[in-house]
Amino acid sequence: MVAGQEERSWGALSDLPGHPMMWVLILTEVVTFGLLLLTFAGARAVQPALFAVGQAQLDATLGGMNTVVLVTSGWLAALAVEARATGGRLRARILLAAAICLGLVFIAVKVIEYVAKARLGIGMDTDTFFTLYFLLTGFHLLHVVMGVAILALVAVHDSLDNLKTGTAFWHMVDLVWVVMYPLIYLVG
Amino acid sequence: MTRSPSNRITRAWLLLVLLTLFSLGAGRVGIGGLVANAVVLAAAFAKGRWMLMDFLKLRGTPPGWRALFLSWLMMVTALPWCAAAVSALRG
Numbered sequence: 416m417v418a419g420q421e422e423r424s425w426g427a428l429s430d431l432p433g434h435p436m437m438w439v440l441i442l443t444e445v446v447t448f449g450l451l452l453l454t455f456a457g458a459r460a461v462q463p464a465l466f467a468v469g470q471a472q473l474d475a476t477l478g479g480m481n482t483v484v485l486v487t488s489g490w491l492a493a494l495a496v497e498a499r500a501t502g503g504r505l506r507a508r509i510l511l512a513a514a515i516c517l518g519l520v521f522i523a524v525k526v527i528e529y530v531a532k533a534r535l536g537i538g539m540d541t542d543t544f545f546t547l548y549f550l551l552t553g554f555h556l557l558h559v560v561m562g563v564a565i566l567a568l569v570a571v572h573d574s575l576d577n578l579k580t581g582t583a584f585w586h587m588v589d590l591v592w593v594v595m596y597p598l599i600y601l602v603g
Numbered sequence: 604m605t606r607s608p609s610n611r612i613t614r615a616w617l618l619l620v621l622l623t624l625f626s627l628g629a630g631r632v633g634i635g636g637l638v639a640n641a642v643v644l645a646a647a648f649a650k651g652r653w654m655l656m657d658f659l660k661l662r663g664t665p666p667g668w669r670a671l672f673l674s675w676l677m678m679v680t681a682l683p684w685c686a687a688a689v690s691a692l693r694g
Contacts, residue, residue: 427667431661431668432659456683460686461690
């Protein structure tokens with residue numbers, strides 16, 4: 416197969432930055448997270464009082480801080496792609512390393528939050544709110560861990576295409592949190 | 604004047620941070636359920652849009668992709684508000 420044909424062999428997915436297979440994964444993930452977020456919103460509409468009590472036990476400031484941490488990580492990852500595209504290979508790696516560090520900060524803050532809940536005797540089986548809270552944020556946290564690993568991988572194998580592919584996953588993780596945070600912590 | 608990609612990314616980041624702080628404030632002042640919810644979710648939509656356009660680089664892709672992702676974003680920010688509104692109206 417010639418290069419031109421190979422580039423178009425993924426059809427419309429070939430128009431997106433990075434490897435098309437990553438976009439298949441991203442599309443699958445946004446559908447899954449979308450259903451989870453709508454399930455949460457639907458459950459709150461059915462049990463508003465229970466969800467108000469549950470939400471009052473969350474630390475919105477800590478969640479907001481983690482949002483700033485994650486969007487800043489996304490910013491650094493996006494700048495890494497620009498740096499790599501203009502030949503700044505070392506700069507791109509430093510930016511990716513900083514993005515990874517902030518990803519680790521996000522994970523640490525989330526673990527602190529979970530430990531605080533556990534100390535209050537709050538767990539997945541406490542009530543519907545906390546079942547969904549742990550399910551959604553835990554599933555997202557798993558993606559943050561995967562995202563950090565992917566960023567580390569593309570920092571080593573740092574072709575421009577790899578960077579675009581790896582950071583696309585990271586931005587998806589970022590995007591989901593930007594919607595998840597207000598929905599769980601702020602909307603009453 | 605045309606913005607360089609890095610400037611555009613940095614501008615998007617600044618707006619994302621500002622909107623996050625604004626959302627945190629709006630969510631905590633308790634100015635009233637549905638209005639505060641609408642403000643917070645509209646801010647989430649705006650943030651998501653900047654991420655899609657400037658971080659995920661959908662600005663340069665065919666309009667179909669942008670429409671697909673923006674529809675998803677609209678769905679996950681608007682439907683929760685609708686659900687909360689229905690719940691509030693039912694009392």
